[in-house]
Amino acid sequence: MSESKIPYKIYLTESEMPQSWYNVRADMKTKPAPLLNPGTGLPMKPEELEAVFCSELVEQELDNDTRLIPIPEEIRNFYKMYRPSPLVRAYCLEEKLKTPAKIYYKFEGNNTSGSHKLNSAIAQAYYAKKQGLKGVTTETGAGQWGTALSMACSYFGLDCKVFMVKCSYEQKPFRREVMRTYGASVTPSPSTETQVGRKILAEHPGTTGSLGCAISEAVEVAVSNPGYRYVLGSVLNQVLLHQSVIGLEAKAALDKYGVKPDVIIGCAGGGSNLGGLISPFMGEKIRGEADYRIVAVEPASCPSFTRGVYAYDFCDTGMVCPLAKMYTLGSDFIPSANHAGGLRYHGMSPVLSQLYDDGYMEAVSAVQTDVFEAAEAFARVEGILPALESSHAIRVAIDEALKCRETGEEKTILFGLTGTGYFDLVAYEQFHNGTMTDYIPTDEELESYRRRLPKV
């Protein structure tokens, strides 16, 4: 089909939507390393994981072999309320940049949670309900995951308890109200409600919190209350699996027009949107059927891929969770408080970590003010106020397109626009007032956290 025929938005029909999630682990030559029991140093057994997570999710977590996992009908029906998400050809941005590059983005912000997180939240709530549980606990950083989970829990009639990183709780009071609208209870973390929270507060009085702290608190509440389990919005293999719906839809839409991206770009916090977006493309790359350049973009203030180490580490600050082998900055790394975006986790998905280590993808970091410049440029031509997190991908997509302007190359660029930025307006305000700063950790600081990695 000729180039001019490609519409601004490529939608799929309901019947073209994915029926199964795609598990990229099935195609990986080196599988991601197993989660370890921190006490014994041995791989976590399913029954050990089932004390914390729902049973069917444990099965998905440990399944490195099944390529396609059917999406239950109840979840597919929920997906139909807000999916397929549009794949947009950024004609206006291309024109503004005067680039010969062809830019596409997959927009996941068209639901109340304002992000891709709902794709996994609804799946996790479904399995919790199916198991007959009363409720779930979780952490949230910027608030998108907590919102998504609140929506999913209210849909299935589950209780939802959210520990929200304190600096975000204070910066984003309206996020909290959205969650409460969906019936969730929201506690700023660290809190005095848990043992681990009290311990962290005693050791670091005045701390603004971190995802790692909030995870420890949520896990403690889940394991000490019968009928509750803990759910996590990123990092885990199961979350990447659910998010593969992003990549499957994107690929199906591009395939309709015979388009193959040269470069695929996504922001990386814990790795779930990026992992989901790239999964089907990565599968082709691993199987030698196609080649794509795949780029992860992380904040310079929390650079797990670009300046972290690939090692076993705790997933949380309180060291109650299993050990995961991942690119990490150390579980007690607390990023500077001025960054309230959802990219501040100290570690990275074990699946993406292994793929990165094997050379299947690249990573770059971006500083905050550069990211905001890109966010604003994008908002002004594409009509969407992007989330701070997503704007990391926009930054690098624009840079790639500008390179094409220099070289005249007509590259096809695909990036993930993970969400909207209506709750990032305090940060936008700082940017507009010229008071935005960016703290980039020094090598010495990173080394001090690294020295405290567990010896495995």
Ligand SMILES: *Cc1c(COP(=O)(O)O)cnc(C)c1O
């Ligand atoms: C949570 C979030 C991210 C980062 O999380 P990943 O697991 O790395 O995808 C990115 N964008 C938005 C809008 C988010 O809410």
